[in-house]
Amino acid sequence: PTFFSVMSNRFSDIELREQEGIPTEEFLESCYAIVPVLDKLGPTVFAPVKMDFVGNIKKINQKFITNKEEFDTLQKIVLHEVNAGVAQVRNSATEALLWLKRGLKFLKGFLTEVKNGEKNIQTAL
8 A cells, every 4th residue: 555545535535516516625634644755765855845735725714614504515616716806916816716726737747757667856847
């Protein structure tokens, strides 16, 4: 077993809700579950990445906990912020989601390089 195979909350386990999208709570739980990977990769090298991840997760969670029923999917949060005209405001949940997505994509790319045999961290990054 690997860290990823025994994660309690995996992204692959999230069931999309038809017409509604990605469940917020499950997505956030999966995001929090991946944070320890950054410590394992290198607590110093990945410290800025970890801070960025955690900060963006917290911003989305802060929006979610204001009304868990209304914001039960990520799409509902984004649509709410778009309609309120605050989606592009600094520190909005929408902006945090955008940066979190970029961070996850970066991490996936890095781990793919390592999995494919890259031994040099700088090259993999």
